Amino acid sequence: MTPAARLAAAIDLLAALEAQCFAASAAPRRRPADAVATEFFRARRYIGGGDRREIGERVWGVVRQRLRLDWWLARVGARPSPRLLAAAGLLLLEGLALPEVLRAFPGGQYAAEPLNPPEERLLRALAAAHAEAGGSGLLHPAMPETVRLNLPDWVLPGLRARFGDRLEEEAAAMEQPAPLDLRANLLKTTREAAAAALAAEGFETLPTRWSPWGLRLPARRPVTATTAFTEGLIEVQDEGSQLIALLADARPGLRVADLCAGAGGKTLALAASMRNKGRITACDVSAVRLEGAVRRLRRAGVDNAERHLFAAGDRWAKRRAGQFDRVLVDAPCTGTGTWRRNPDARLRTGSADLRELVAKQHEILDSAGELVRPGGKLVYATCSLLPEEDEEQVNAFLGRRPDFALLPLAEAWRAAGGEGAPPAEGDHLLTSPARHGTDGFFAAVLQRKA
Known part of the structure; x- marks a missing residue:
């Protein structure tokens, strides 16, 4: 897929997530985003593995920072449509310059349509507001605490009671991607033997600190395609x-x-x-x-x-x-x-x-x-x-x-x-x-x- 086609697919997936996960009309049957994404890609089997990863990373980046992106868009009077969220993500999360973002919407077959005049005007206002604030990162001094911490307001009292002075540290950790933990199935193997089997397939792991059964990969990888998984030697479990x-x-x-x-x-x-x-x-x-x-x-x-x-x-x-x-x-x-x-x-x-x-x-x-x-x-x-x-x-x-x-x-x-x-x-x-x-x-x- 071309970069423009991947962006168009990301916008389509963001639209599906909005309709089925986040919109008020989706209640009370809101679906988990991973289920929506699985269904989305299953219906588009022509999207290869590498393209799927890039599209997923872009979309999950927007979802992970949605509270802050919504705040920035509201600051310039914009409502968070899938197209504006994708454009704001390119600008604020991926660090593209405004002309590059505009070129990412070229129109034509398989590509996202060019930003219309109101969209372009809002994006230019967003770029100016971001530059005025220093042009680095997502945070802004005017952000309320919940947005700054990337937490919805209803959880703040409970998490503050839990963590006290460590709340900011924990909130920051909660917005980072998680590692991939595995559990060795002791009915069929040992932790050491499972690690060796994974290493033979190119998956280097480390033993977990507390669980006597656990192995950790530093990042998510397709372990379900390994022989170790299909033969039941390991299970995915935090x-x-x-x-x-x-x-x-x-x-x-x-x-x-x-x-x-x-x-x-x-x-x-x-x-x-x-x-x-x-x-x-x-x-x-x-x-x-x-x-x-x-x-x-x-x-x-x-x-x-x-x-x-x-x-x-x-x-x-x-x-x-x-x-x-x-x-x-x-x-x-x-x-x-x-x-x-x-x-x-x-x-x-x-x-x-x-x-x-x-x-x-x-x-x-x-x-x-x-x-x-x-x-x-x-x-x-x-x-x-x-x-x-x-x-x-x-x-x-x-x-x-x-x-x-x-x-x-x-x-x-x-x-x-x-x-x-x-x-x-x-x-x-x-x-x-x-x-x-x-x-x-x-x-x-x-x-x-x-």
Whole structure:
């Protein structure tokens, strides 16, 4: 593809994201941006891998900096259309001079149409405003704090309560691209052997700091095309997520419930730590996600897992009350801890979502508590960094259920085979992009009194 054709495709993808992810009309069924992008490229199979990467990098750059780009465009009286966002991205993110940006819209077959007079006038005003401010970078002294930190206003109180003086450092880390973490599948290999297999295919990795199963690539690469992946030696999983599965302390022979299993990432890790002995029940409300889990479980060689699809009026939980040694709740949440990996989420999630999710977490925790046998453990986890989804939920649950107690994290970590000191905040596991180089995860281990 020509550079002009790649820009035109980027504008088309930005338009698809606006319609399906960010626009008010997309609510309440906003879709994740990666799903929209996958569908977009699947419908355009003529776009090759290299072009797809360049288009994706340009689009994700705009999405990652959308709050700031919107501010700059509003400053010159512009509404953020896909074409103006793409042009502003060339100017402010990629550092092109104004004449170069104008030439990037040449018109003709497969190219973006030339900027019309109002668009060109707004872009010239934007270039002048940026030059007047120093012409370097995206920040401006007049930006409100939320825009300067690249955070929506509804998360600021929670993140400030979490990080205090470190908020700016953490906010900066949350807008950087994430590395790619892998988990060696101990049912088929060791971490060392998996690293060697990847190295033989040209993928050099480093062992993760805390997870005994993890390997890290410094940047995203197509590992799903490797033999190591297709043969089930590795799975893609952030180190923070691996630590949640580690804390569950799922040993061979136990009965384990993964209540919010999704596509089965933590179910796979639990099965490996159990050496395929015992029984895991992977539960979810989505048949599509559970079907995806089946394919992953088969590739990984897991044969001690069963599925359960939750439905209205379901009595599964009541019939199995007090039967599980371990119950893992990776609760649905705002996902603030994964915003460097899913930058679109900061644009399509709001305070109403937070209120709805907090209520749902409360309900799920109560149901999960009923499943745990006396002496068993309940692990509550989120990929959120907001206290109201994390320790506030745990404290409220313990207030309702005096038959449960918070297990000190150091004790839970040692029992699960963790080495050294865990990444923690008090007796809770807490990881964050700036401090630990992982996604942001929270976990608490609760034990039911015997």
